[in-house]
Amino acid sequence: MNIPTLDELSLLHQQICTAVGDPKRIQILYALHEQPMNVSALADMLGMPQPTVSRHLGILRERSLVINEREGAAVIYRIRDTRIIDVLDTMRQVLRGVLEARASKLT
Amino acid sequence: MNIPTLDELSLLHQQICTAVGDPKRIQILYALHEQPMNVSALADMLGMPQPTVSRHLGILRERSLVINEREGAAVIYRIRDTRIIDVLDTMRQVLRGVLEARASKLT
DNA sequence: TCCACCTATTCGCATATCCGAATACATACC
């Protein structure tokens, strides 16, 4: 048997899951994967208010999904482990399958 | 640029993400991956109340992550697309990296 | 039909999350 216990999964695993469960954070992760950048650049690019981006980055940083380094007055954020992008991509493949399954169910 | 818009990600993508963002649902998915089974078997195996398992299965079914078929009085559930297990596994690898990153940060 | 078993739903409550707006904090340059 290889079913993880709630202990193993633990709070942190859940936190990572829920971190990537927010649409805006997904957008942020994809954007940072394209190119590391600072908060207001992200806010401009994605059309979100700066405090919103900052809050979401705080959550992603808390969960160690992104890292940041100061560069003058700006703070550059980047993905820490690009496998999280693999996770998102695979999730999108599953999503595509879901849509197909629903389409054929309508037949 | 390859950053998905909120439109593409859409409600459904978010729903899939949040579906795998709950610890009990993760346990359920791993258990069903080992072996398709019915609701009360799951409830016994994972030590959860039957209504709880049923509710979570309902959510996973809604999102098309599991499928079910009636077999007499019982309803057998199984994973629809095992790539969702790949997602969970990769997420666990990322998690391991997070823990390492934190350990070295304490040095 | 009645009963036993399996499954799904509802209700009320507690908790968590998200957001916009305002504001506080930090850094660089003059």
Place this chain on the structure above:
DNA sequence: GGTATGTATTCGGATATGCGAATAGGTGGA
């Protein structure tokens, strides 16, 4: 120091989610 730019935090309210307990619905066999 003062100002401009960039970043983080706080507050209040709306929304969503999870759970236990109780209950309703479905199925098959005596």
